[in-house]
Each structure stands twice: as C-alpha cells, then as structure tokens.
Amino acid sequence: MPGESATAQTSSGERMPGESGAWVFFLADMTVFALFFHVFLYYRADDPALSAASQDRLNPHLGAANTLLLLTSSWCVVVGMRAAARLDASASVRWLVGGLACGVGFCAVKIYEYADKIGQGLTPRTNEFFTYYFVFTGVHFLHVLIGCGVLLWMISQARRLADGRRNLSHMETGACFWHMVDLLWIVLFPLIYLCP
C-alpha cells in the first residue's frame, strides 16, 4: 500500500522503530561503550597530570567539527526516512546522500587527525591516554565505516521506492544504526577532547 508506515503501529499509537532484534544489538553495543567511558574516567583519575598533558595535544576544534558533521548527517537521515515513508524516492535519495556526504566528511577529518597525531610521533604506544584515544575512537571509526556502507545500501533501497518496491523496516533499522553511531560519538567527543 502506498504510504504504508515502516513498521506496524498499534492501536495505542506505539510503533517499533526498525526491527526489534536489532535493538538488542544497539543496547548491547551502547553498553560496551558505556564501559569504555568508565575505563577512560578511571584512567584519568589515576594519572590526571599525564592525562591533561596528553589531552592538550588533541585538537578539540576537529572533534567539534566532526560532532557537527555527524549531527547534521543524522538529521539528513531522519528527513530522508520521512521522505521514504511518503514513497518520495528522489527526496529520500537526496537527503540520504547528504547524510552519507557528512559521514564521509567525518571519515576525512578523522583520517587527517590520525595522520597528524602519528606525524607528531603520537601513537597508541606513546602512553595510556593515547592507547585509549586510538582504541576507543578507532572502534567508533569502524562503526562509522560500517554505517557509511549501511547508508549506501539505504540509498539503493530508496531508489527502488520509485518502482513501488520498498523495504522500509530494514531501512529504518539502518537509520537507527546510523543514529547510534552518532549517539556514541556524542559522549566520546567531550569525554576525550573536552573534559578538564
């Protein structure tokens, strides 16, 4: 049916965003990152002087730019999914491509940042702060790369909306994955780059 919602809506107006099984993964992944946050705070408390000196070597402006890119990307994906629910293929593709472009922008900034740090001789072996910096942001970066692949797949699905073929529930699961990637960075950025 044209205009069919992504997932079934109950009489009370409740609606599962995406597939329920995917939420088990999302909450588990978020919990692993919550443990990362605690590990990092524990390390900071253990050696605040070295941690502060190491944090001064990071560029918070690049981290902030990346946060703005991911937030904008998430917003584009929300608007793109709304267009997909209306079966407006061209608008959906346009917004999802915008979301992907912001994701690629995040990757470019992150690669520049890693290259800059390594160029300064700062590697995961420099000290504990940089071990955590590279491991935690690296695991997140892997999520962003997977997310960019998911967005590419969503764009291919959005193109098919014009033929009346749709897979909105799967697309919505992909959108939720991308928002989760955004949400994890929302805490990682201030924790690693900003917190005094």
Add this chain to the structure above:
Amino acid sequence: MNAATVWVTLMLATLFSWWLGTGHAPGDGTSPALARTVILAVAFFKLWLILRYFMHVRQAPRGLRRCCDGWVVIAGGSVLAAALWS
C-alpha cells in the same frame, strides 16, 4: 519537537560544550570536576534527544522505551558520578 528543532538544539548544545571545554568556563575558580560533569551532562542530554526524536523511541512500545530510559539513567548517572568524584 520536530526534527529540525532537535537538530538546532543539538548543534547549539555542542557549541556550548566546545566553548566550555576549551577554557571558557566562567571564573578562574571553576572546579574541573564541576566543568567535567556539566559537559558530560549536556552530552547525555543530547544522547537522550537522539534516542527519543531521531531513533523514534518516544513512539516505541513501552518495553523499549523503558529499556532506553533505563540505559540513559544507569549509564549517564554512573558516568556523571564517576566524573564528579574522580
């Protein structure tokens, strides 16, 4: 709140955290623990907005809403406590 309003709120909150975290905390006597806690509280508020409005948890069945709210309270509360007392 519509998606554009949420997006603008998230962008402004990010700029506030960035401003606060790059040496603009009001007064020289601001405790680092307090600044750290405020910055992380803003981060968890942003995270909650994304869950609720971008991931559509506010329209989700009660079980998922409770799981997500519970995660924010437990993860956010424990991280803020660790930030304040570390």
